[in-house]
Amino acid sequence: MSLIPIRPGREPERRDAARNRELLLRAARELIEECGADGLTMGALANRAGVGKGTVFRRFGSRAGLMMTLLSDAEAEFQGRFMFGPPPLGPGAPPLERLVAFGTERIDWVLEFGELARAADVSAYNRFDVPAAVLWHRHLEMLLREAGVTADPWLMSTSLSAVLEPERILHALRVHGVATERLAASWCELVSRIVRAA
Known part of the structure; x- marks a missing residue:
């Protein structure tokens, strides 16, 4: 499935370029x-792949660009599930149930891919403005509107997105020892209160 990549695509590649x-x-x-x-450096990658370091930089632009490329498939899979998959994450469930499922699934996603996401988040653009981040921010906004939230749903979805940032979740898990179930329960309580208040 090819949805909105976390890293914008390029022109079609030659066969040897795709292989490399x-x-x-x-x-x-x-x-x-x-x-x-x-622990991944561009030099170590060049050595492992048997190419020059310049080749790695030409291909990915930067270390963050490499991390974003590695994340693209995982992000596309997540998009497919919340846009087209079965409820409650996908269409067909009430908006509150979808909001709860979105946060819970995103927390699980961070557990698996959070280190890559954290390594890719070296600029405000990488964190907030890449197409994939814009898409799931808009998705949260849409669900809030469907749930009847009228108090600035765009800004509210920005606040909710901050709760799901990989660095914040990984810090809670590793530094404060917060269990995954507690993070999910807190997300559920937060979005439930927002929707009930509406």
């Missing part, structure tokens, strides 16, 4: 598996 791209991405995934996202 997959080689680099496979090497990047191996390095992340071995040493985590923070």
